[in-house]
Amino acid sequence: MDKKKLSETDIISKFIMPAVLSTGWNLMKQIRQEVKLRDGKVIVRGQVGMRKTVKSADIVLYHKPSMPLAVIEAKANKHEVGKGIQQGLDYARLLDVPFIFASNGDGFIFHDKTAPATGGKLETELSLDEFPSPQQLWNKYCIFKGYTTEQLSYITQDFYDDGTDKAPRYYQLQAINKTIEAISKGENRILLVMATGVGKTYTAFQIAWRLWKAKKKKRILFLADRNVLIDDPKRKDFLPFGDSMTKITGRKVDPAYEVHLGIYQALSGPEEHQKAFKQVSPDFFDLIVIDECHRGSAADDSAWREILEYFASATQIGLTATPKETDEVSNIDYFGEPVYTYSLKEGIEDGFLSPYKVIRVDIDVDMQGWRPTKGQTDNHGELIDDRIYNQKDFDRTLVIDERTQLVAETITSYLKRTDPMAKTIVFCNDINHAERMRRALVNLNPEQVAKNEKYVMKITGDDELGKNQLENFMNPKKAYPVIATTSELMTTGVDAKTCKLIVLDQNIQSMTKFKQIIGRGTRIDDKFNKLWFTILDFKKATELFADENFDGEPVQVMEKKSTDIIDGEGDIDGEIAPDASISDIETPDYKTTSNEPTDPDVPQVDGDWDETYNGPITDDDEKKPFIKFHISGVTVKKMAERVQYYDSDGKLVTESFKDYTRKTIQKQFASLDDFTRKWNEAERKQSIIDELANEGVIWQALEDDISKDLDPFDLICHVAFDQPPLTRKERANNVKKRNYFTKYSEQAQTVLSNLLDKYADAGVSEIESIHVLKVQPFNQMGKPMEIAKKAFGGRKEYDQAITELESELYHNADKSA
Known part of the structure; x- marks a missing residue:
């Protein structure tokens, strides 16, 4: 041997x-x-x-x-x-x-x-x-x-195995093991930062399971702020806990169960009798897992922090994709530095999360502003305040019907060009905006709505019919709804794996909120061909991608101690109001001193803007109601539209596919001579085609962009080295003109002539596989090995003939393309 x-x-x-x-x-x-x-x-x-x-x-x-x-x-x-x-x-x-x-x-x-x-x-x-x-x-x-002997009793407990091939991915296993190790050392405040869509809940379950099975943590609370974040784990990831598990409802904690899942609203409220968590002793829970901990529990003065403080003796694990770090609110201040971080960029690089392309649309009134004429009134006869209205005003303080129509037309046009049935979320500024956008999209898609009236649905906190369709929107097997218009309700907790289009027509200044919204599209579903998604941005929100903190390590900003926090201070984005009802909502505290809304993330009802809210009354505008002006008859146009791609460095680049291909190929081949030499030397051209494909040269996209009639060789020479291309048909005809077939038998000449025709139709990949001999017209000549033997003398001789045929196809390729 x-x-x-x-x-x-x-x-x-x-x-x-x-x-x-x-x-x-x-x-x-x-x-x-x-x-x-x-x-x-x-x-x-x-x-x-x-x-x-x-x-x-x-x-x-x-x-x-x-x-x-x-x-x-x-x-x-x-x-x-x-x-x-x-x-x-x-x-x-x-x-x-x-x-x-x-x-x-x-x-x-x-x-x-x-x-x-x-x-x-x-x-x-x-x-x-x-x-x-x-x-x-x-x-x-x-x-x-x-490790000590005591630590090993924590660490060596196996994760849950359901008997299938499903096991924690490498980063989940790291997160689980690092958390278990930290707890085994006596650490009781732990932060896990993991990008949306990478399985935080599954990771949390495996941590809880191992600690529970090892009898280190006997009573466990999984805490969230929306029912969907509880109901989904209960019937999926946490299901193995079986009869030991219950969901907290009716403001009652049943001590008969060991594993409890509940939302803040079911455990507490502003009144003492609503504080259900006090029905059990402070040491009742051994482990509390807080999902989306950047929200309600992030602030020291949050109404929900009292739950965590009441069960202070329990080990508390915070889960988030976007840790809250501001001057006054800090997850790190409470939980400590993350024991493990798995970022969006890492998830995309590993192929567990979908990359994105951004289509940025600039509208003239957004860029240039709009000002009313003297004494102009709106559609309801209200005198419009005389000032310049800009992008931040539209659909918050001023509605322009033509702008809404243009946005809806752009969304509709994109879907018709690509896939009209692609799940789409349109993020609007408030409930009213979401309803107007729904109406505009319905009117622009009458054929689709005629097939199913749920083609477009408004899914907001105030609409029970819409909220009832949220589960269907998230279900890949359910075709409808296709388009969901929303404001706040779908910014988080929506596991829509097949969402292919995220539309941003909402003012977003908060990096936390931006990350959460982008997370609605980052899940991959190979089964349903969801590998990437598009962001259609009308409000310049995607400029936040350029922020160095977008996908960086969480850095603590807050320097104040909890005792220094003054009542009324704090970042209100995404916090939960102390009087929130037991529902599927996330309703932030309203802390502002202006009559006019100053932050798109504030006063909400059921997670969306409350237009009836008049704001606090000041001496200057006593009892002056907040008015949203509504006008029509304004000429609105698109100024620019550009496409940006997620590049290899995790940044957005404005680049055509030709430019991307040129750079990729020139990294692989120093010159045209270098490329043609390696092409001609390659025993099979498919190997070079596959190698470039693995570097991101998508041949189908290149053909769509340049020409479907060109061979990969000519596409490369033309795009990367500016050479005039020949079509496959031209190359095939040139071979026939040279009449080099005469050295072969008549039967071999027939086979080669037909192979040339196949090349002209489908390219070099087609003729390099012997399986081509299984299709017409070859299948009428016999089986592949029979053809190879009768016409050429055997498989070895047939392969040699293919090599010579390719040599003729690319004759003089090393001298000229």
């Missing part, structure tokens, strides 16, 4: 696995092969998205399923023994393990992150029979971590 000729798979099965198994590793319980840690980043251009291919870790070794210990990266024997060490280090970083092995079947290079602490070398070489046993690695790991 020539070891140098063995494949990587053979090296693993014949040398590496026997070496590992010989030291006592359990094949069924402690060893996993081909562990896929990432899903592959989605690249989007035009209306096409594709995943980049990702490699899997060859072997991962575990102490228990919840405790990965080591990574083994294998290479074929023709490579040096340590060839895979850097790749292994990358996988080890994701799994947060200290032991990395690389092997080519001759031995191992062992990278041991625990060694320097004891005076050892970071990397050593081991023979095949020196591979460490499970106990050896586990002992080294425990010493490295400094």
Whole structure:
């Protein structure tokens, strides 16, 4: 046996696995092969998205399923023994393990992150029979971590396994293990920051499950501020708790249950008799998990903080995608620095979250402003205040019907060009705006509404019919509603996996709120072909993407102590009012001194703007009601529309697909000569096509942008190197004119001539697969191997003929495209 000729798979099965198994590793319980840690980043251009291919870790070794210990990266024997060490280090970083092995079947290079602490070398070489046993690695790991016997009783508890392939992803496992480890050290205030759509609730369940099964936390409270954030976990992620679990309703805490799920509104209220949490003792709960902790519990003076303070002895875990950090409100001040952070950028890079493209639309009245003529009244006869109204005013203090119509027309046009059935959320400034937008969209889509009157629905806190459709909107299997107009109700807690279009026609200054809204589109659903989403921005909200804090580490801003907070201070965005009712709402406290609304995120009813609210009365405007002016007959036009893409650095770039392709190709090939040489040398052109596709060159999008008649070779030469292209048909005809077929038999000439026709129709990928011989007209000549043998003498000779045919197709390609 020539070891140098063995494949990587053979090296693993014949040398590496026997070496590992010989030291006592359990094949069924402690060893996993081909562990896929990432899903592959989605690249989007035009209306096409594709995943980049990702490699899997060859072997991962575990102490228990919840405790990965080591990574083994294998290479074929023709490579040096340590060839895979850097790749292994990358996988080890994701799994947060200290032991990395690389092997080519001759031995191992062992990278041991625990060694320097004891005076050892970071990397050593081991023979095949020196591979460490499970106990050896586990002992080294425990010493490295400094675990006590008591800590191990927390740490070694397995996560919940439902018997399927579902297991925590690498970042979820890190979040779970780091949280359990922190609790085992006695830490009782813990913050987890994880981007929307990456499974915070599932992560929270696994933490709670492990602590509950280990009998470390016997009574657990999962706390949120909306019923949807409780009902969904109860019937999904938290379901394994079974009969031990209950939802708190009717302001009653039933001590017979161990796991309680409840919303703040069911546990407390402004009146003492509404404070249901006081029905049990302060030490009743051992663990409290606070979902979306950036909202009601973030502020020291929040009405809901008293629940957390009452159960101060409990371990409290805050979950959020957007930690609240302002001068006066801080999650970090309460919970401490995050024990783990998994950002939106990381989620997109790993392929667990969908990237986005932004279509920014600038409207002339938004950019230039609008001023009434002297004495002009609105549609209701109200005298319009004489000033310049700008983008922040529209649909808050001034309604222009033509502007609403233009926004609705732009949304409708986009959906008709792309997918009229794409789930869409339109974020408006208030309930009235959401209703007017619904009406405009209904009138612009009569055919769709005739098919189903729920094509467009207003889903706001004041509308029971709309709220009742929220579940259907979130359900990928339900086609309707397609378009939801809303204000605040759908900014969070809406798990709409198949939402493909987010429309921003709302003034958004809050980074927290912006992140939450964007999170409505970041979920991926491969089954329903949801790999990316579009943001249609009418209010310049997406400028927040350029903020360095958009996807940065949470940094504590607040410097005041809780005792320094003065009543009435604080950032009101997203907080929960002390008199909120038991409902599905998030209603912030209203703290403003102006009669006119000064923040788009404030006074709300059921999560949306309350137009009847007159604001606090001042000496200057005693009892003056807030008036929203409503006008028609204004000429409104789009000034500009530009498309931006999420680039490899996590930034938005304004770039055509041609520009993106040019840069990508020029990174791979130094010059036209370099490219044509490698193209001609390639045994199969498909390998280069696939390589570029994996770098984000989406051929379908490029064909849509340039021409569907060009071969990938000509597309590359034309786009990247400014060469005049030839169509596939022209290349095929040039081959026929040279009449090089004459050296082949008559039957072979017939096959080659038909292959040229296939090339002209579908490209080089079509003729490189022998499966082409299964379709017409080849299927009338016999089976593929029969054709290869009769016409060319065998498969080897047929493959050689294909190589020569490609050479003729790209004749002189190294001299001129």
